[in-house]
Amino acid sequence: MPITADYHLHSSFSGDSDTPMEAMIQQGIALGLTQMCFTEHNDLDYPVTDSDPAGKFELNPDSYLYEFIKCKEKYADKINLCFGVELGLQPHLSKKNAAFAKAHEYDFIIASSHLCNGKDPYYPSFYEGRSQEEAYREYFESILDNLKLFSNFDIYGHIDYVVRYGPTKDEGYSYELYRDILDKILTKLLDMEKGIEINTSALAKGMKEPNPCIGILQKYHDMGGEIITVGSDAHSPTQIAYAFDRAADILKDCGFRYYTTFEKRSPSFHKL
Numbered sequence: 001m002p003i004t005a006d007y008h009l010h011s012s013f014s015g016d017s018d019t020p021m022e023a024m025i026q027q028g029i030a031l032g033l034t035q036m037c038f039t040e041h042n043d044l045d046y047p048v049t050d051s052d053p054a055g056k057f058e059l060n061p062d063s064y065l066y067e068f069i070k071c072k073e074k075y076a077d078k079i080n081l082c083f084g085v086e087l088g089l090q091p092h093l094s095k096k097n098a099a100f101a102k103a104h105e106y107d108f109i110i111a112s113s114h115l116c117n118g119k120d121p122y123y124p125s126f127y128e129g130r131s132q133e134e135a136y137r138e139y140f141e142s143i144l145d146n147l148k149l150f151s152n153f154d155i156y157g158h159i160d161y162v163v164r165y166g167p168t169k170d171e172g173y174s175y176e177l178y179r180d181i182l183d184k185i186l187t188k189l190l191d192m193e194k195g196i197e198i199n200t201s202a203l204a205k206g207m208k209e210p211n212p213c214i215g216i217l218q219k220y221h222d223m224g225g226e227i228i229t230v231g232s233d234a235h236s237p238t239q240i241a242y243a244f245d246r247a248a249d250i251l252k253d254c255g256f257r258y259y260t261t262f263e264k265r266s267p268s269f270h271k272l
Contacts, residue, residue, distance in 0.1 A: 002248040002272050005035035005261045006241050007084070007108065008157065008199060008231020013064040014041040015056035017235040021067055025075055027237035035080045035261055036240075039110050039231070040064055043088030044096055047118060057114075059085065061104050082263055084108035086157060090115055091142075094149040101152040108229075108262040110197070111153035113161060116142040121162040132166050133177070140181040147188045154262055155195040155229050158211035159185065163202070170207050175215025186220050195227025195260060195267075196220055198251060203243045204232070210247065218254045227267055229260050248272050 006028065011021040021038065028036045043057035065083065072081045083104075087097050089111050101109055116139045119126045127135045139162040147156075159182075163170050175182060189196065199211040210217075220228070230247050234240045251259065251272055258269040 001032060001241070001244055003230050003241075003244045003259055004033050005037070005230065005259070005270070006033055006232050006234070006244075007035075007037040007039070007229040007261060008086070008110065008197060008233045009036055009038050009240070010040060010233070010235045011038060013038075013059060013067070014235070015058075016041065019236050021071055023237055024234070024240065025071055025079065025081065027240050029075065029078050031241050033079060033241060035082065037082035037084045037108050037262070038068065039084040039086040039108065041086050041088065042100060043114055044093050045090060046088070046115065047120065057088065061085070061100075065104060082107035082261075084110065084262075086110040086112050087153065088112055088114045089146040089150055090118070091145050091149050097150055098152055105264070107264055109153040109265070110155055110157040111146070111150065112157035113139065113143050113146060116162070122165050124167075127167055132168060136162050136166065136173070136178065137181060140178060140185065143185050144181070144188065147185070147192070151192055153194065154265060154267070155197050155227065156189060157197055157231075158199040158201070158233070159196060159216060160212045163213070164205060164207070164211065170202075170209065170213070173213070175213055175219060179219075182216055183219065186216070186223055186225070190223055190225055195229065196225065197229045197231050198247050199231050199233050200243045200247055201233035201239070203246065204239055210243075210250065214250060214254065217250065221255045226258070226269075227260050228256060229262070
């Protein structure tokens with residue numbers, strides 16, 4: 001396996017996982033990983049529903065850090081563990097997210113858009129009353145809004161997350177169809193000296209391409225982008241490092257020679 005670092009992982013400290021951190025680590029070791037970075041969810045102001053109680057996606061960083069340190073020490077001779085967080089961005093939360101990011105010494109911060117104008121594209125209601133293209137475009141515009149207000153992160157996660165859940169998902173979707181707005185996002189990220197990820201969760205869900213799609217990955221490379229992490233977005237042990245061999249092939253085909261890891265917010269590059 002050419003990629004031995006999974007940099008997008010969730011345990012029971014995230015509201016949508018019930019897997020103990022130690023179980024994730026043990027599976028990572030069994031798979032031959034050399035690094036794992038936990039990136040537990042922190043999504044403030046997530047809408048309350050019958051299935052999503054208030055505070056479901058609000059992280060307790062102190063209890064998370066306590067368990068992380070115990071595991072890092074216990075498995076120090078077997079794997080390098082890193083302390084990360086996935087911040088769910090919304091424009092009105094920029095100051096709160098900035099304070100949260102500064103409160104602990106994270107190794108790695110993913111910025112993600114799980115909510116667009118207060119709605120999660122995971123739910124069908126996000127797409128009601130309009131075309132899929134209109135919904136996707138609103139989502140991409142919201143990423144630009146976030147980038148104008150928040151900068152304390154290392155990479156932007158699953159840039160086309162919305163495509164996982166649209167009415168026809170990735171059918172008819174392509175970078176070319178949205179290149180006008182996607183190029184603005186990539187240009188802004190490069191101007192900010194931020195990276196992106198290749199997230200294999202979409203492949204685990206049966207989609208044809210990862211998040212973001214190959215067209216976005218190719219454009220990022222062609223624009224001079226070099227910072228790219230690899231993450232399974234695993235919420236259970238069975239998903240860890242899913243399709244990492246294919247991810248390596250995709251990156252190589254796009255022209256990447258390295259993938260990236262972070263410690264103490266500093267990037268390192270590893271040959272594919």
